[in-house]
Amino acid sequence: MTLLRQYDSLTVSKMGTNLTLVAKIFMLFGPESEASQKTEGLEPTAMVRSIKVTVFAFVSVLLMGCGGDGGNVNTREEVISRYSSGEKRVVAIYEGEGVDEQLTERVTFSKSGERVKVENKEEDETKYYDQIHSELSDGDELREFLARDVWVNTGVELDGEKISGIDMYRRDSLYKVVKMGDFARKISYKAEYEDGLEVTRKSSDGEENTSRVYILGPDKIRYSGYENTEGTYKRVEASKLESVAIRESVKELE
Structure with missing residues (x-):
């Protein structure tokens, strides 16, 4: 019995050939493999079961990350203020590009590099040192x-x-x-x-x-x-x- 199917119709945005290969591997060690062994009078080996679980988990992770752009948003960090001795004082965090760019967070640091103030612009919320270090x-x-x-x-x-x-x-x-x-x-x-x-x-x-x-x-x-x-x-x-x-x-x- 053939254990490997051709998935010519499988097309996933931005994954293509790689995901097709993963699907083939999954079929090789997945449920059909175990059913085939039982049909032929063989008990599924522990190795097959282990590989099946591993591949299933791997494929699940890939599928969650292959929808559209994966929810990724372009993020940029910029030091906008420094202490006179050169250490970073304020870092601004932006999301988006061009006219869509927005300031989402501003973080103030101590000279020693600890966060002393975090301003979340999206939530209009500010946390100070004693709130960060609860x-x-x-x-x-x-x-x-x-x-x-x-x-x-x-x-x-x-x-x-x-x-x-x-x-x-x-x-x-x-x-x-x-x-x-x-x-x-x-x-x-x-x-x-x-x-x-x-x-x-x-x-x-x-x-x-x-x-x-x-x-x-x-x-x-x-x-x-x-x-x-x-x-x-x-x-x-x-x-x-x-x-x-x-x-x-x-x-x-x-």
Whole structure:
């Protein structure tokens, strides 16, 4: 009995001869092969069964990918902004060509190469660092993240005076240093880290204050929202603090 049929009428867009050959192989080791062996009084071998399954899976994958253009869309990525030191800062992702080209996504990176902001233009959705790294919403993970080095804020002014602030988290404590001119004030709190990126500060006189921590990147946080330009704290090593008064205050707290 002939085990191999000719599939001259089999034509699949963009697959042609290759898919015809696959169909022939499938018939050689497929259901007809097993039926032929039974008709001739033979039991199908394990090898035939194994090959049949493998070829069937292979053909299924090919068939799913051969309809039209396979759903492929031309995608292009372009670095549209860089840091002064040359690292990529913003990458734009486009789909389509010519007049049909559309901006579908814009990704902002930290200097270290981590994604800190992803803007999905099609869904009109923006994800920030702490949403991309959802594990940081766990209280223990938040504590470990904040406890590295110190956080410095130099962007606040009061009555024309520039104020520098330091937040230094050490496990279950928060030490704040506020400097205005030559004056530096040190405050100690008990810190409790809660799920949902919240920190509760408790002073020695019993006063409590809960803040939502917005993590904008591996080295930048805010307490007042993602887009608020004030209240931004940057991670700095204690030894690299510019202010002598603050540096000495941090040493005392440590």
